[in-house]
Amino acid sequence: MPEPLVAEDGYECATCGHEWFADVDAIGEVRDVNGNVLVDGDDVVVVMDLKLDGKSGGVKVGTKVKSIRLVPGDHPIDGKINGRGILIMADKVKKA
Numbered sequence: 001m002p003e004p005l006v007a008e009d010g011y012e013c014a015t016c017g018h019e020w021f022a023d024v025d026a027i028g029e030v031r032d033v034n035g036n037v038l039v040d041g042d043d044v045v046v047v048m049d050l051k052l053d054g055k056s057g058g059v060k061v062g063t064k065v066k067s068i069r070l071v072p073g074d075h076p077i078d079g080k081i082n083g084r085g086i087l088i089m090a091d092k093v094k095k096a
Contacts, residue, residue: 009061011083012018014018026038026049027070027072027076027088029064030070030076030077030090031093032044032090032091032093032094032095033090033093033094034094034095035082036094038068038070038090038095039070040068040069040070041067041068041069042067042095042096043064043065043066043067043068043095043096044064044065044067044068044077044079044088044093044094044095044096045062045063045064045065045093045094045096046059046061046062046064046065046088046092046093047058047061047093047094048061048092049061050086050088050092051084052084057072059081059086063081064096065077065079065080065081065088065093066079066080069078071087073087074089075088075089076089076090077089077090077093
């Protein structure tokens with residue numbers, strides 16, 4: 001069976017043309033750089049320098065992000081560092 005095509009507003013079957021919306025509530029399992037499963041409310045530590053657009057400096061290695069929230073998308077970790085909300089990829093952090 002062919003893989004579904006990704007449309008602007010959901011998915012479309014390449015065979016029959018059926019269209020449907022993705023389940024935005026389904027995040028799936030999010031794992032850190034060491035393979036530990038992350039959940040809402042976990043604390044994580046940044047394992048590599050992260051550059052933030054529009055700001056000089058960025059986020060340094062060893063910065064702790066408290067009480068993360070998991071969100072759907074390619075950057076599943078939502079957290080605050082120095083009062084600024086950022087989205088982080090899971091392979092850039094480890095569980096604290």
